[in-house]
Amino acid sequence: MDTITLTLGIIVGVFVGSTAGYLGSIMVSRRMALVGDALSHVALPGLALGILFNFNPFIGAFSFLATTVIVTWYLQKSTTLSVEAIIGVIFVLALSIGILITPKVDLLEALFGDISKITLMDTVITVLVSLFVILVVKKIYEKLIIGMISKELAVANRIKVESINLIYLLLVATIVAVGIKEVGTLLVGALVIVPAAAAKNISSTLSGYSLMSAIFGLMSAVSGVILSIYVNVPAGPLVVIVGTVIFAGSVAINSFSKRVKTKRASTA
Template structure:
């Protein structure tokens, strides 16, 4: 297998976005929700394959639809986001696996190392940059609303709009990683580096840096080791990320 520079660039941009989005997903206590949320891409992929459309478009459509749905349910019922996502989107995985079959299902679940077109790379990179720009530009508002939504309101932050924007950024990041990691593993590339960084960092700045570094290192290791061992890159990337997490366990951080 030969390495594809366009695909590699896209993976790295996706990993940076995953590292950053993951920090706020972990800080907002969305760890389980984030994982389950990525499953909602599966019915989209199934439907797209059924109608001979680009699978990623189907995934993106159901991800965004799912995002609006959990945002709406959370606002109306005030249930914790873990509950809403857990219930609604485990069902999505079931529907998706009925719609998708055979090898396509394995690729959709765990990702593969297929070649990407120039257009796909460009669109993917633009989306990754948009996610990165959003997290960096909104980090102050995200921090304040994380501490208390009521304080955020009195500070002039539109909390509901910010929540929705964050969920959209999250979904976009999941969609970006689907080709590489699949619906089962993409949530983990968002969560594991950030969870590791949370253990090690003593400030938000260092949490960002550690999380991005681990996400990029894991994705890169997945690509190169996968190519060398003739294995799909996704599972290797997640194993590497998990190794970082295990190493972080005995360490108690900071001053």
């Protein structure tokens, strides 16, 4: 891999990792972690269509993700099914269709990403899309949190909970679509969930939690990209492994701080 491709890969890692981590802090708190993971697989058929008909796979992936989000949102409103159940159904269908129609030669790249194929255009799109996603999330962040704490409380404060939720899920779909090139459809969901889960273990404030999620996301993505050069394997699995190591560290810190607190309480 040449220096330019590596630089582009790192830039994409910085933006996708931190944005996915920031978005994930909301998803993990909403106990929707599995939704983030399953949602990412829905991109596969769209990606395949992009490869087959020679258009930007990001557009194909985003179209499928956005359609899934809107269908899920509508079914959740109009039926008694949970988001997990609805996405669970759509996810297996999308994964099956995706595996059937993706050309065999491109399947591995679609599933696990290929950092060496990131272009300058991909990088520019990723940076702009990430900045847009961060700006919109910042705008709706408080409303999302209040809706998460209590729907009634949110509605009484004139927050349109359903619309805010739809916007949020569309933002997740957007960042998943841009993250596919680096991490692949199978693992991009982990970039949303793992950093946030690690941050939740060691955070006591909301601001600290969202910041740590973004930092852990950035660290996982960038380290994964750099490591992939040395071990010559796709960056996707490495990004997830680094994220999981951070998560394990956070579990250890959490358990250590609990032990210290208990010791202090018993000696006081």
